[in-house]
Structure formats: structure tokens, C-alpha cells
Amino acid sequence: MTRPTTHRDRAKAERRASLVEAAARLFAENGYAAVTIEQLGSAVGISGPAVYRHFSGKQAVLEELLVGVSSRLRQGGRAVCTAGSAPADTLRALIAFHTDFALTETDVIRVQDRDLPSLAPVARDRVRALQRGYVDDWVAALRACSPAFSDAVARLRVHAVFGLLNSTPHALRGSRADQAVAASELEAAAWAALTVPSPAVEGGA
Template sequence: MTRPTTHRDRAKAERRASLVTAAARLFAAHGYAAVTIDQLGTAVGISGPAVYRHFPGKQMVLEELLVGVSTRLHEGGREVCAAGSPPSETLRALVEFHTRFALVETDVIRVQDRDLPSLNPLARDQVRTLQRAYVDDWVATLRALDPTLSDPLARLRVHAVFGLLNSTPHALRGSRADRAVAANELAAAAWAALTAAASPIGDAPRA
């Protein structure tokens, strides 16, 4: 991606980024369908028609938001895995990376949960491809740590952890929990879910 070099280019890039941030907040609060171009413009101090200088329409704002976050997750996961640390350290780093994301990007998670179907099919496929690649990195790391895990079981655990961490926007809504404490608790729960010894419920000791 080409970096803006002139003051005008930087200002335009900053305005575009501010529109995406505002869109995340508005879409999370009201739903994609209910938000208008005028509301997007007002949120960043410009008119509705001025939004079209940066995006062809509201659909492209949603695309940049959701494809963008999937790209960041995928690239961040790849960076963690490329560090070449032992599997246990890599898995802990992945957990910490996603925990930070879940605590910071709460609006984006809400939009992803509710408004992904509003993306055009090509953008939706792009999001799904990036998400699968991100999952693959987690699965490969988990199986390197525990080679006895089958691929399906490793994927089940990874998806379960994503469900746990991505529920953060709902769990913390209206909560007074300290974010640092929440981060530690979530990371610990995620690690336990990923590395737990297999123990079918039916075999659990009865009280």
C-alpha cells in the first residue's frame, strides 16, 4: 500500500480513516442499514455529499472497515508466527494479540457479527479467506504445541476461543471491570481452553 507523501494526501488519508472509525461506532450503535451518509459526514465534521470525495458510497465504507480488520488480524497473526518462537510462546503471543484486539475493537466486532451479510459477495469472500488464513495459523501453532491434537479438534478449540474473546463487547457492556484485569482473565481462559487435556463430559467424575 502506497503511503501518502504530501500534506494534502496525508490529510485525505486521515479523513478517510476518521470516516471508517466513525462508521464503526455508528454501525455498531444503530446497524449498517440505519446509518445515512449524512450521519457519517456529520460524525467527522463534513457534509454528507463530501463523504463521496473519499468513498463511492456507504457500502465501500463497510467494506474498508471489515476487510481492513480481517487484513490486520491476518497480518498480525502472521507476524507473530514469523518470529520463530517456540510453539508455546507463539500461542501465548497469538492469545495476547487477539485479546488486545477484542478489548480495543469492540465496535468492529459488533459490526462484524451483525452486518457482514451486508457486504457485497466479493468483499465477503475476501473477509472469509482472510479469516480462514488467520485460523490456519492458530491451528498450526496449536498442533505444533500438541501433535496429538487432530486438525478438527484443534480448529474446534480455536473457534471456541474466538467465540470467548469476541464476546467481550457483550460481556463488558455496562461492566465496571478493569480492562487490564479483563485482559488477564480472558487470556488465561483462552489459554486454558486451547491447552486443556481432552476429557469427555460423559467421563467427568460425578459429584
């Protein structure tokens, strides 16, 4: 992606980012279908028609939001997995990376869960492809850490841990201290859920 170089370009990029941030909050609170272009513009101090200077419409804002977050997760996961750390350290780093995402981007998670079907098919397929790649990185990291796990077992555990990490933060309404405790507890729970020995393996199945 080309970085904005002029003051005008930087201001436009900042406005675009502000619109995406506001959309995450509004879509999470009210649902994508209920939010109007006028409400979206008002949230960042511009008129509804002015939104079209930055996006072709509300659908394009949703695409920027959901494809964008999937891209960030995929890139972040890849960076962790290619850092050359020991298998256990890689897995712990993936857990910490996703825990931070889950605690800081709850609005995006809510929009993803509820409004992914509202994306155009091409954008929806792009999101799913990025998500599959992210899951594959986690599965590879888990199997490197626990070689006895089959691909199916590792994949099941990874999806279960995503459910744990992505759902628990919705209940948090506390201070920064509470968030720090939550991060520690979630990381510990995720590690335990991923790495506890498999009953199937222990039983010889």
C-alpha cells in the same frame, strides 16, 4: 499500500480513516442499514455529499472497515507465527494479540457479527478468505504446542476461543484497570480452553 507524501494526501488519508472509525461506531450502535451518508459525514464534521470525495458510498465504507480489520488480523497473526518463538510462546502471543483486538475494537466485532451479509459478494469472500487464513495459523500453532490434537479438535478449540474472546468484552464498562484485569483473565481462560488435554485423546479414541 503507498504512503501519503504531501500534506494534502496525509489530510485525505486521515479523513478517510476518521470516516471508517466513525462508521464502526455508528454501524455498531444502529446497524449498517439504518446509518445514512449524512450521519456518517456529520460524525466527522463534513457534509453527506463530502463523504463521496473519499468513498464511492456507504457500501465502500463497510468494505474498508471489515476487509481492513480482517487484513490486520491476518497480518498480525502471520507476524506472530513467523517470529521463530517456541510453540507455547507463539500460542500465548496469538492469544495476547487477539485479546487486545477484542478489548479495543468491540465496535468492529459487533459490525462483523451483524453486518457481514451486507457486504458485496466479492468483498465478503475476501473477508472469509482472510479469516480462514487467520484460523489456519492458530490451528497450526495449537497443534505445534499440543501435537496429540487432531486438526478437527484444534480447529474446534480455536473457534470456541474466538467466541470467548470476541463476546466477553461487550460486557465491559469499566476503567482501564478493569480492562487490564479483563485481559489477564481472558488470556488465562483462552490458554486453558486451548490446551487442556483432550478427553478423546486421553480415552484412546
